[in-house]
Amino acid sequence: MISDSVILTPCLAARESLPGNIKLYLKAENFQQTGSFKIRGALSKLKRLPKDLELITASSGNHGIACSHAAQTTKHNLTVVLPENVSKSKLSKITSYGTKIILHPGDSGMAEQHARSLAESGDFEYISPYNDDFVMAGQGTIGLELLEQLPRIDNVFISMGGGGLVAGIGSVIKTFSPTTKIIGASAKNSGALAASISVGHVIETEHLDTLADGCAGGVDLDSVTLPIACEVIDKVIECTEEDIAKALKKLAWTENLVVEGAAALAYAAFLSKKSFYEEMINVILLCGGNFDNSVISPIISKENS
Known part of the structure; x- marks a missing residue:
């Protein structure tokens, strides 16, 4: 229903040569219409x-x-x-x-x-940004594309906000490739979904400023995404602001990709446990590229690298 109105975004092989025969791909939704998966x-x-x-x-x-x-x-x-x-x-x-x-x-x-x-x-x-079955299904089309673009995927790293993205993609991936692991990336400064998953129901958490501002905020009490996220996510990795900043820099200077903080969050999760994924095919979902220059430019500048 939406294939004629969205871009089939590329799944790019990472430029960096990684140890341990780690294969890394970047699903570039930052090149999507309007600059994000939304x-x-x-x-x-x-x-x-x-x-x-x-x-x-x-x-x-x-x-x-x-x-x-x-x-x-x-x-x-x-x-x-x-x-x-x-x-x-x-x-x-x-x-x-x-x-x-x-x-x-x-x-x-x-x-x-x-x-x-x-x-x-x-x-x-x-129109909810995530708490809707049809919105979640739309985000899930990324999963269908990934399965067509790569013959095998061991791990997919996805940033977590309200859960529409990770639940949508996770549902598709688990249906057609049940051995693939879905790894959720959560910003430590605003991790309501991660906290809610840990207890099995929606809870409120403290929300501090985060570079991954596209993932910030709480989760609706009646959210349709939480039970699905609990089912499809295999692991959640929390990332600090320093982790996200390092990922932004590395994407810019190693992969030649300038993205928003929410996209770098998924990459930060991979980098924090990189040695765990040797001999595996890994995909980082870069969820968007709409960023505030005044925030991102100082972080990725050569003087700060």
Whole structure:
């Protein structure tokens, strides 16, 4: 349903020569439409909705951009609620698609609450960034591509936010290649899904600033992703901000790829346990390439390498 509207992204062999006959590939969703995997889930959801349905969501990041692009493609009317302090660049990007904007006082969490309240009034259909079966199925198409691109995969490293990406890909991979291990990468500064997996139900955790800001935030109490994530994820690796920064640098200077922090998180998980994956075929999912220059440039500069 979405194959005609998304890019079949490359699965690149890593440039670095690794010890122990480690094979490493990079699934480059940073080259996807809108710069991240999010367009897959957005299109999967919107293409199933009536055209006369008014849609609403809340995101100044990849989900908001993806939904705006998808709505332009499907001819839906979309409203995105944004915090009043949203950056001009993000605001400009979203409005460029013709999306209606509501600027709401407070932070992104309050913007999301306002969007949900408007949907609950019956005037809109809320589009969740992860807590939706069709969104999750759209992200799962990455798994189908991987299985066609590589004859064998031993491990797939996937960054974890709300769980739509890891649950979607994991469901597909485990169905068709049950011996493949799904390894979730969690930012130590904002790891609600990892904490929830450890206890088997949604719990709230402290959220600190993280370079992997695309993965930051909590998990809905009724999230459809948690039980699936618990089933398909074989291992979770927590990464510090230093780990993520090192991965960003290495991707830039070794692989010639500048990505967002959420993408580097998956690579950081691999690097932290690299010796464990000798004689194996490993895939790092680079989930996006939409980054803030002022944040990423100092990290990957030669002076800091």
